[in-house]
Amino acid sequence: MILEMHHIYKDYYPGNMVVPVLKDVNLNVENGEYLAIMGPSGSGKSTLMNIIGCLDKPTKGDFRLDGLDILNLSENALADVRLNKLGFVFQNFQLLPRQTAVENVALPLIYAGVSKKERLKRAAAALDKVGLSDRLDFVPNQLSGGQKQRVAIARAMVNQPKILLADEPTGALDSKSSAQVMDLFTTLNQEGVTVIMITHDSHVAGFAKRRVDIFDGEISEYKPQEVTL
């Protein structure tokens, strides 16, 4: 079990109010799974994503990621978890605009303390894997949306994390680019990477092997027969 969430609650406190965003979320993900979390906006899926990504902490509950008790880790230890165990893909790519593709991909390796030569070698290899070996020295402005997202995926995978976390990875892409990104996710999953993807697009969610729905902060396993109704 790579991810275990038990009775996770998350409340926000805007002003004097208490707004519960996640209510008793239980989620277990096996190593090598391909999971889609689906929900409309305001359902709490982004909050759940942030907690899984160790960017946010739940108000209460129990969360283990690859055996680590995330709730009791220091800020620096969480940075290491994000560096070594997780790879992030965002809807708006989040590439550094002044740096070339290969420099963007090499960024996590700087924090991992890899030497410059080795960094560039591994970054180039990662870009090759997403089919962009001819775009190494392009800055993001010179790339199409689909290419940018593939650079972002290369960056997420360059440090060989166990989990790939994608937040609306196709939200800003046309259908052809979306298909390429989905292909990549499938390939990565086949190589043993656990993929967790958040989306509100049921077509995209269809690529995943397992799907959970989140609605009003409550999570439920997707049952295919509901679709046939």
Added chain:
Amino acid sequence: MLENIRLSFQGVWSHKMRSLLTMLGIIIGIASIIAIASTIQGTNEQLKQNLLGAGNNTVNVKLCRSDSEYEFDNYSGIPAGVPVFSESDREKMLDVEGVEDIAFYNSRSYSSDIWYQNTNLQGASIMGIDSHYLNTCGYEIRTGRSFIEKDYTDFRRVAILDDTAATSLFQEESPLGKTIELSGSPYIVVGVAQKKDEYQPVINSVDEYYSLMSDSDSSGVVYIPSADWGISFQYDEPQNIVIKAENTDYMKTVGKDVKSIANDLLSVGKSSDIKYKADKMIEKIEEEQKMNTAANQQLIWIAGISLLVGGIGVMNIMLVTVTERTSEIGLKKAIGAKKKRILAQFLTEAAVLTSMGGIIGVIVGNILAKVISNMTDTPTAISVPVIVVSVLFSMLIGILFGLLPSIKAANLNPIDALRHE
């Protein structure tokens, strides 16, 4: 770290105009400090040069009555208990640490008793010198010869003129072999002496003119062997001492040490106010330098204020940069950058910015110092320690004023930062 520096340069370069304007405060501050420091240093150097002359580290020890030099004339006689120095006294003085050479001399200033035919040399000095004097004081013979041993042992009436005296008395004529009259006695000119290193002091004010040019040898000097002094003036007249120090640093101590040796030889009563005194050239220079430095030091503090203002400008622009790059910071934190990484990145950027400002400031400051020097005729000297300290200090300003923005960046919440557009 190297990566951070490279990225910082990239950041500075991508906002050329903004970076330049931010640096301006630092540039102006550092440039003014450099310009002021160079001027202080240059003026100090000039004060020293003016008073010492170039490369001639001589100190005079003169017989004094209370505070002023003992003035001899042919009528008032010789003070009791002041001996003429012997060769063994000289040996003793040569043993003092830092002494390169020692010479003894008698002198009459502003003499009107120098004649060549019908030409009278007014205001010149006559000096009775031993065989070491010319060498000790840095003179060389330009034409003719120097005094030889026979001149002393045979009481030959021979004279050496310095450049000024030779020109005044003889104009175009060659003085060699001519007879001149000193205090009623005839002397034959055997040589003309000149300073080995001619040094022309830079005069900036009337005060300096009087203190530097009133020296009597500016109207010329006639040298005769010390053996002849008694014939033309008085026998057993006490002598003054001139010391050549090995270098400028020794000038203070050799003056003091030789003076006390000379004073030990005196057998004047305890209550007598007759004593040898060393001229306090170095002390005088140091005093003037101290006054010059003190007068200008406040300017440096004022220039420091513009550095402070520059630093605040850097803080301001770094805060803007942090806000602009919020999503970059969020991303970096999300992919595993620790707080201290973000902190280091922004501190480096601020330090690179201000260091560049510092380096440009040093260049501008040196140009400014040159311009000031040309306009006002005050010399400047480039001081390497001041340059190094300035650049380091501007780096420190960057780190200091970059601290607040960098801490702000490091403490950003990655979720909020990522959402920031």
